[in-house]
Amino acid sequence: MTSNSKHFGLLVPIISVIIGLIAGAIIMLLSGHNPIEGYAALWAGAFGDSYTIGETIRRSTPLILTGLAVAFAFKTGLFNIGAEGQVIVGWLAAVWIGLAIDAPMIIHLPVAILAGAIAGGLWGFLPGLLKAKLGVHEVIITIMMNYIALHVTNAIIRNVLTDQGTTTEPIAGTASLASEWLQSITFYSRIHYGILIALFAAFIMWFIIERTSYGYELKAVGFNRHASNYAGMNVSKNIILSMVIGGGFAGLAGAMEGLGTYGTISVMSGFTNLGFDGIAVALLGANNAFGVILAGLLFGVLKEGAGEMPTTAGVPTELVDIIIALIIFFVASSYIIRWALSRFKKEGK
Amino acid sequence: MFEALQSIIPTVLFYSAPLILTALGGVFSERSGVVNIGLEGLMVMGAFVGIVFNLTFADLFGIWTPWISILVAMVIGSIFSIIHAVASVTFYANQVVSGVAINMLALGIGVYLTKVWYGKGQTDMVDRPFYTMDVPILADIPIIGPIFFEGIYITSYLALILAFVAWYVLYQTPFGLRLRAVGEHPMAADTNGIKVERMRYIAVLLSGAFGGLGGSVFALTIASNFSHATIVGQGFMALAAVIFGKWHPLGAMGAALFFGLAQSLSVVSSGIPLLADIPQVILLIAPYLLTILALAGFIGRADAPRANGVPYLKGGR
Secondary structure, eight states, rough: HHHHHHHHHHHHHHHHHHHHHHHHHHHHTTTTTHHHHHHHHHHHHSSSOOOOOHHHHHHHHHHHHHHHHHHHHHHTTTTTTTTHHHHHHHHHHHHHHHHOOOOOHHHHHHHHHHHHHHHHHHHEEEEEHHHHHHHHHHHOOOHHHHHHHHHHHHIIIIIIISSSSOOOOOOOGOOOOHHHHHHHHHHHHOOTTTHHHHHOOOOOOHHHHOOOOOOOHHHHHHHHHHHHHTTTTTTTHHHHHHHHHHHHHHHHHHHIIIIIIIOOOOSSSSSOOOOHHHHHHHHHHHOHHHHHHHHHHHHHHHHHHHTHHHHOOOOTTTTHHHHHHHHHHHHHHHHHHHHHHHHHHHHHH | OHHHHHHHHHHHHHHHHHHHHHHHHHHHHHHHHOOOTTTTHHHHHHHEEEEEEHHHHHHEEEEEEEHHHHHHHHHHHHHHHHHIIIIIIISOHHHHHHHHHHEEEHHHHHHHHHHHHSSSSOOOOSSSSSOOOOTTTTTGGGHHHIIIIBOOHHHHHHHHHHHHHHHHHHHHHHHHHHHHHHHHHHHHHHHEEEEEEEHHHHHHHHHHHHHHHHHHHIIIIISSSOOOSSSHHHHHHHHHHHHHHOOOOHHHHHHHHHHHHHHHHHHHGGSHHHHHHHHHHHHHHHHHHHHHHHHHHHHHHHHOOOTTOOOOOOOOO
16 A cells, blocks of 8 residues: 555656646647647757756756745645745845854855745744744735745845845955856856755755654644644744744745855745745645655756746746646645556556 | 715725725635635636626627626626535635636636737726726715715625625525535535535535626726736635635625725825825735634634535545
């Protein structure tokens, strides 16, 4: 039975991705495009040359981190829709430190990265606290926190970091994650060292969850709050901790954008969508650190490849958003896939 | 004072109408036990359909175009919401995840088709949006007339009336009782012969219709065209209104009016001496901050319907 459920655990995401891509092909057909050309363009846009490969890795980096942010909270039975806001404050904090401090790289860069993580963690702390102490549903609070993050960050950029401007100065070189060497081998794409941080963060999540007693408690609270309480675990502490660590991952994602990709922060008219995509990444990765890396890379490929579709195949980039939304639907409705698979198995016997 | 009111109140009604309509949809859905994070996506769909229909058929329907546009948006909105109903009622999907997917899907489809049909990221401006008008007779009443009935969008009154209709349906009819019962204790409702799945389907379809209506009203009064930036957060604000209004149609209406006030204050504040000193960001985040405070219990307790977000498995415990 256990081998069966493991089997299903792998099959559901794979089948969902395949159905999603087929649905994408059908949509292209219906809107009068050639699906083969479309997917060929997507492939070329993601892997065509070393530049696009660099950009694909660059794009996957924050997606892996926001995926971890959602997955980590989910291990404790919490839904972190607030990754979006946590990304924004993490971005702001990292750039702020990057601008305000004058220090050698060995201090400046770690401090700036850490500032991003701490800011994200703080943004996760309040929903965690309200959930733990007052039983307020974290979904609504984190949605509201997203908007507060967006508006407050815009106000700070306009009034504090610039003089009514829309983009800050570039950060000091000592706080930058950009790498001449990585850029030179990828035809000067915007790839930066952040991917190593993302992979390390995934390792940290795996280690905490699978190898420490903290992780054991976090999972136990996720499975059954009351039983955990009865067993003498501090449920409130675990809920708050889970949201703070999750927020920290999302804050790191923001720091990657601020210190690596852009080196600045600009006034945003809407969300970055990194946080919302993180939900999809976590879901497809089955809330597992390794799964999140794979899912993050897949979505990075889809999103980067989409950029090539309008010019080469005339397909609007939004096709990829539709495909991702459909993949989420299929994974979330995995009941039907499991049901179909079990039927299929029985008939085969 | 009088002039301030005369400039603020129509603006408040103008900004609140889409919020009220969409929030009513949220009330129906959540009262039946289906969480609807997808309100934003339903509004996007409504705005997209409303604008495209209006652009395409303006010549055919003449002055009736905006009205038929919002009707069509309602229908398409509720058809679109079937996806959410199937996933969350029939397939026991996580309702929050399904809602997030609805949001992504609606925006994806809307912008995709806009690019395919119009060859650019946004549609043209519509020729036949809703216009402000003076309500006959009522506008002549001294004091009240100019404040409430001059230069007003008729859709604002439609929203207020529908809020009362929704209250009547939910609280004064057997249908409403059943719908609420399904959201509080589906098993008990099932035992009494109420078809839980059917009630939830109806509720989600209603939320799609109201969301589509809200989105199209927003598009045809405030935005006048469709792009990826037409609906940015109004759906989530409507969701906030549902909760701030304690899952009650009239409460949601009140909350939506209040959020409309906050929004319009951030627009007109520069003209009003006392308000001009408040930083705009405070007014921008006020709705969200207040919702958090309300949920934390500082402004009365907000309790969700008991079975909200829990899929109902027949025979499960």
